[in-house]
Amino acid sequence: MLDVLTNVLQTTVLYATPLILTAIGGLYSERSGVVNIGLEGLMTIGAFTAAVVTLATHSPWVGLLAAVAAGVLMALPHAIASVTFRADQVVSGVAINFLALGVSVYLVKAMYDGAAQTPSVPETLKRLPIPGLDQIPVIGPALFNAFPTTYLAVIVVFLSYYILYKTPFGMRLRAVGEHPRAAETMGVNVFRMRYVAVLISGALASAGGAGLSIAIGSEFNETTVAGHGFISLAALIFGKWHPFGAFGAATFFGFAVSLALIGQIFGLTAYVPSEVLNMLPYILTILALAGFVGRAEAPAAIGKPYETGGR
Amino acid sequence: MNVVEMKGITKRFPGIVANDNIHLTVKEGEIHALLGENGAGKSTLMNILFGLYQPDEGEIRIKGEKVHVTGPSMAGKLGIGMVHQHFMLVDPFTVTENIILGSEPTIQGRIDREKAEREVQEISDRYGLRVDPRARIRDISVGMQQRVEILKTLYRGADILIFDEPTAVLSPQEIDELIEIMGNLVREGKTIIFITHKLKEIMRVCDSVTIIRRGKTIDTLQVKETDENRLASMMVGREVSFDVEKEQREPGETVLSIRDLRVADSRGADAVKGLDLEVRAGEIVGIAGVDGNGQTELLEAITGLRKTKSGRVRLNGKDITNLKPRSVTRSGVGHIPEDRHRRGLVLDFSIGENMVLQTYNLPPFAKGFRLQYSEIQEHAEKLVKEYDVRTPDIHTPARALSGGNQQKAVIAREVERDPDLLIAAQPTRGLDVGAIEFIHRRLIEQRDKGKAVLLMSLELDEVLKLSDRIAVIYEGKIAGWVDPSTAAEEEVGLLMAGGKSGAEVKS
Ligand SMILES: Nc1ncnc2c1ncn2[C@@H]1O[C@H](COP(=O)(O)OP(=O)(O)OP(=O)(O)O)[C@@H](O)[C@H]1O
Numbered sequence: 036m037l038d039v040l041t042n043v044l045q046t047t048v049l050y051a052t053p054l055i056l057t058a059i060g061g062l063y064s065e066r067s068g069v070v071n072i073g074l075e076g077l078m079t080i081g082a083f084t085a086a087v088v089t090l091a092t093h094s095p096w097v098g099l100l101a102a103v104a105a106g107v108l109m110a111l112p113h114a115i116a117s118v119t120f121r122a123d124q125v126v127s128g129v130a131i132n133f134l135a136l137g138v139s140v141y142l143v144k145a146m147y148d149g150a151a152q153t154p155s156v157p158e159t160l161k162r163l164p165i166p167g168l169d170q171i172p173v174i175g176p177a178l179f180n181a182f183p184t185t186y187l188a189v190i191v192v193f194l195s196y197y198i199l200y201k202t203p204f205g206m207r208l209r210a211v212g213e214h215p216r217a218a219e220t221m222g223v224n225v226f227r228m229r230y231v232a233v234l235i236s237g238a239l240a241s242a243g244g245a246g247l248s249i250a251i252g253s254e255f256n257e258t259t260v261a262g263h264g265f266i267s268l269a270a271l272i273f274g275k276w277h278p279f280g281a282f283g284a285a286t287f288f289g290f291a292v293s294l295a296l297i298g299q300i301f302g303l304t305a306y307v308p309s310e311v312l313n314m315l316p317y318i319l320t321i322l323a324l325a326g327f328v329g330r331a332e333a334p335a336a337i338g339k340p341y342e343t344g345g346r
Numbered sequence: 347m348n349v350v351e352m353k354g355i356t357k358r359f360p361g362i363v364a365n366d367n368i369h370l371t372v373k374e375g376e377i378h379a380l381l382g383e384n385g386a387g388k389s390t391l392m393n394i395l396f397g398l399y400q401p402d403e404g405e406i407r408i409k410g411e412k413v414h415v416t417g418p419s420m421a422g423k424l425g426i427g428m429v430h431q432h433f434m435l436v437d438p439f440t441v442t443e444n445i446i447l448g449s450e451p452t453i454q455g456r457i458d459r460e461k462a463e464r465e466v467q468e469i470s471d472r473y474g475l476r477v478d479p480r481a482r483i484r485d486i487s488v489g490m491q492q493r494v495e496i497l498k499t500l501y502r503g504a505d506i507l508i509f510d511e512p513t514a515v516l517s518p519q520e521i522d523e524l525i526e527i528m529g530n531l532v533r534e535g536k537t538i539i540f541i542t543h544k545l546k547e548i549m550r551v552c553d554s555v556t557i558i559r560r561g562k563t564i565d566t567l568q569v570k571e572t573d574e575n576r577l578a579s580m581m582v583g584r585e586v587s588f589d590v591e592k593e594q595r596e597p598g599e600t601v602l603s604i605r606d607l608r609v610a611d612s613r614g615a616d617a618v619k620g621l622d623l624e625v626r627a628g629e630i631v632g633i634a635g636v637d638g639n640g641q642t643e644l645l646e647a648i649t650g651l652r653k654t655k656s657g658r659v660r661l662n663g664k665d666i667t668n669l670k671p672r673s674v675t676r677s678g679v680g681h682i683p684e685d686r687h688r689r690g691l692v693l694d695f696s697i698g699e700n701m702v703l704q705t706y707n708l709p710p711f712a713k714g715f716r717l718q719y720s721e722i723q724e725h726a727e728k729l730v731k732e733y734d735v736r737t738p739d740i741h742t743p744a745r746a747l748s749g750g751n752q753q754k755a756v757i758a759r760e761v762e763r764d765p766d767l768l769i770a771a772q773p774t775r776g777l778d779v780g781a782i783e784f785i786h787r788r789l790i791e792q793r794d795k796g797k798a799v800l801l802m803s804l805e806l807d808e809v810l811k812l813s814d815r816i817a818v819i820y821e822g823k824i825a826g827w828v829d830p831s832t833a834a835e836e837e838v839g840l841l842m843a844g845g846k847s848g849a850e851v852k853s
């Protein structure tokens with residue numbers, strides 16, 4: 036029985052990690068007032084870049100770093116369109132999703148003789164046990180023998196809380212998402228804050244995507260990301276745009292994603308078809324995105340382009 | 347010494363010259379009033395001084411030096427601070443966070459919250475501003491929010507303070523406090539530019555006054571050497587009468603009847619506690635009272651914007667308790683709401699569209715499911731002209747209008763529907779004296795046509811002048827009725843403060 040529990044915990048942590056990183060990425064952008072539907076695309080470009088660069092350099096760490104850089108680059112058009120040109124942020128985000136998927140699938144085909152997926156990546160990130168702690172019964176093997184990305188995700192959560200709530204940068208970022216004109220009258224550069232926020236979201240979401248192709252999985256194809264970006268966005272909303280809230284919600288979604296696996300362990304699939312279990316995270320996502328939860332807590336200026344000198 | 351000199355400032359917006367070669371000179375240590383009609387260009391001029399807008403022409407000198415105010419942070423460096431007509435506060439933030447935003451004290455990269463709170467407390471004590479540094483903006487009163495705005499400028503070390511219509515949103519008590527604060531500020535060596543439409547306030551606190559009309563400077567005067575009538579006529583360009591002419595009338599049938607009404611406020615506490623009220627055809631009933639005694643909740647309950655807990659509201663004998671706002675409107679209620687931004691206008695819709703917010707789906711504005719834009723435009727053109735709403739055209743979004751002109755648009759729409767019951771909450775808030783005269787005449791006209799008017803105003807003057815009967819509201823109940831033709835201000839004031847009245851004239 037304890038084995039089962041360990042197993043449940045382990046898969047939850049495994050699947051939650053990319054969601055946490057991506058949701059926190061989205062948090063920066065949305066807290067600054069820029070909707071980021073493009074998380075899906077940012078994850079895609081991260082997963083793709085990580086796989087390809089790891090294959091080429093044989094170092095998953097270089098792959099991860101490259102993914103972060105690619106994410107920043109991919110987020111740039113979103114920032115330009117929605118901040119500088121005041122385009123509709125949802126439309127711009129959707130464009131990022133199409134662009135990222137199109138570019139990655141095309142490049143995979145071009146680079147690997149028309150194959151639909153990358154070759155299998157042999158040098159993926161490896162589980163990193165924390166000596167001592169991983170010996171704790173039940174939770175030790177689940178929490179303290181995880182992928183480095185998991186530790187990274189947890190650090191990012193706490194660091195983001197600190198940055199957003201304890202530093203001037205974070206306070207300005209939140210102010211810009213609530214009342215940009217007030218922030219501007221206080222000498223805060225609204226455009227710069229929003230650019231930085233969107234680019235950070237690119238970096239983190241891309242790192243999340245990398246986890247899918249060089250930690251959980253070991254290749255990239257068209258279905259590697261499969262909605263994880265949208266699920267992260269839902270986690271962000273469920274989590275009321277707060278780092279710890281997003282962390283909790285993403286972990287819960289991780290649990291929902293791993294339910295299909297866990298269902299087999301428990302023999303649950305005898306009663307509920309595994310397809311239904313697989314649908315669960317997506318149904319929760321639709322509920323969140325359709326506005327059944329959390330709308331009242333959204334940053335006040337979210338989705339509204341800002342214009343200096345307007346009224 | 348002249349601390350502010352603005353010379354030949356011109357600023358154009360699409361379809362309008364908001365500032366047309368304006369001159370303004372402000373001396374050190376004075377309170378300088380800026381007076382002008384709604385839409386005259388006062389806010390625009392001050393936004394230029396504060397760096398939010400760039401002038402098309404003209405030059406600005408601060409303490410003798412020629413400057414280009416490229417943005418608010420530049421204004422901050424020059425010692426200019428501004429309290430905006432519409433507050434610039436981040437609602438979910440605390441008082442302290444709002445004040446330090448943009449120039450946060452830190453230790454090792456972290457915001458030094460304790461130091462900030464201490465400093466805020468210090469400045470607040472020094473000028474008698476009384477704020478709670480830890481309170482959240484959304485939980486505090488409008489008056490305190492305004493003091494936070496003042497603190498924001500002082501925290502940055504501003505010595506030239508711009509107050510854009512600070513008294514429009516305040517209750518008379520809060521205005522007295524603000525005026526005291528302004529005195530403290532000047533004593534500490536600050537210079538204040540003060541925008542207000544209330545001539546009394548100018549006479550009371552200002553040293554000099556600059557009058558602008560339709561974007562042009564008319565004159566700058568010493569307050570000592572002028573009087574209210576002269577200021578009013580200079581600003582409007584004609585004689586203005588401060589008295590309203592009103593003939594005696596016999597009221598008719600009861601139009602609005604409220605029985606034992608109970609309404610909770612947003613926090614769930616009882617705000618209206620068993621209130622009875624009647625308004626008859628052909629009379630204006632004024633509600634006098636100190637802000638926060640249930641006025642807002644009462645009006646929201648009548649208009650369907652807030653659910654009642656118990657009690658009955660009847661209109662012409664028909665029960666309208668807890669009907670949807672639309673049904674209340676349809677049954678013959680007009681509402682000039684207190685908060686025009688939240689309740690009165692859709693800011694991103696054009697003026698024309700705003701004029702048919704309740705009637706867009708009825709003929710002649712709609713035929714079947716199609717809007718009849720030609721009718722809508724014609725209607726809007728007529729109202730804009732009749733009510734003197736200053737706008738480049740009817741396609742301009744409501745957001746672009748000056749505060750006072752937004753208010754005039756709301757009034758035009760509501761009065762024009764000719765409702766059996768017209769509810770007017772602070773109808774002249776933010777209006778210039780000329781516009782006030784006009785609106786007052788309109789309200790009396792409605793009464794003379796046999797309509798019922800329920801007037802809520804925090805300004806005792808206005809209530810006394812317009813009403814046929816006055817209900818004084820205190821802690822959610824009508825504390826007493828007063829006859830404005832015989833009552834003295836003191837008597838009403840006593841009732842407002844919870845005292846008992848000797849002469850109850852409930853008829
Ligand atoms: N950003 C803007 N875009 C377009 N028009 C504007 C803008 N700002 C102001 N205006 C126009 O400029 C004119 C002057 O407006 P302003 O707000 O300066 O008036 P005001 O004197 O402050 O009036 P009030 O007493 O009603 O506040 C108005 O006609 C207004 O519609």
Ligand SMILES: [Mg+2]
Nearest residue numbers: 389431748749
């Ligand atoms: Mg103004």
